[in-house]
Amino acid sequence: MKGKMETSKDWSPEMQAEFSRRRRSRNWALLAFLVGLCLLIYAIAVAKLYYTGRMW
């Protein structure tokens, strides 16, 4: 795998652009996931405290 990684230096500009595009899409998706997770945990905590008065 290490040897193969070196061949990525030989990528064409199109391959480099495709790599950047995929990495960008993954990063945005991860950001959306983490923000969504934080909001969801926050909403659950508020709902539980408001309706039951306890977290667990």
Next chain:
Amino acid sequence: MSDAVRQSAVDPVGTPAGEALLDQALLGGTARDWVALLKPRVMSLVVFSGAAGLLVAPVPLNPVLAVAVIISIAAGSGASGAINMWYDRDIDAIMRRTARRPIPAGRISPDGALIFGIGLALLSVVMMWFASNLLAAGILALSILFYVFIYTMWLKRRTPQNIVIGGAAGAFPPIIGWAAATGSISALPLLMFALIFFWTPPHFWSLALFASEDYERAGVPMMPVAKGARRTRWEILVYTAFLLPISVAPWYMGLAGRLYLAASLGLSLAFLWYAVAVVRDRQDASGVSLTRDAPAKAAFKYSLIYLFALLGAMVIDHWIG
């Protein structure tokens, strides 16, 4: 199974097909590939049946917590799908239906998929516990473990009864939804479990009939491969016949009203009609279809409508009753 294909799917280094896969692996998958790893179509059915269990429960759950429960069920389903794709990457690579999945196509590494699946599974169970209760979280954990260890790793490659027993994993969501709302289990969610349990064989075997070449090439002993197409057609009919009394049982036990009764009778009789058409399909001496499995394809499509419509009728009946 071709050794070269199996080798390239498991360890891409050193084979011609593997070099192309390695280029894909270096590029990495897109966000869409990671979503595909969750088996979104299966997830939609799991979420729908889980929501049905939640909605027919006698105790309403706070809407925010209900959404969190549904998301947890979806995450658990997705986690199971990702771990399943990790384990089955060798046979997925040689089946036409699954060869373009992210792992066999080289867009996501097997290790990445496994870590993603395990992480999501843990997150889904903790989230379920936080949003509802320990019982619902425990059943969610059980369904994930059942799907991964009992179905995927133990039964799938060993017995033609794989989806009969393994189908239980897909039948848990209504119980999870009900348990999340009530903190207990009672007759109606158990009947919903039975409904999905007996629905799974005719659903999957209809698919297996027209995808049997794929399964045979991969060495998966699905019913048409292990016992032949003729036996499979009859088994589809038998399980579909079982569905009729099971689908009516909630009304008979006083747990659903007349609207549900009418829907269950109509939908189950129609399913039976499709199953009879599968048995009566024009076929050769060994039971192989001479019509490119047109009745099996129709039965497969109808089976999806059947489950959505029946559970939907149960929810509507509950809310207007």
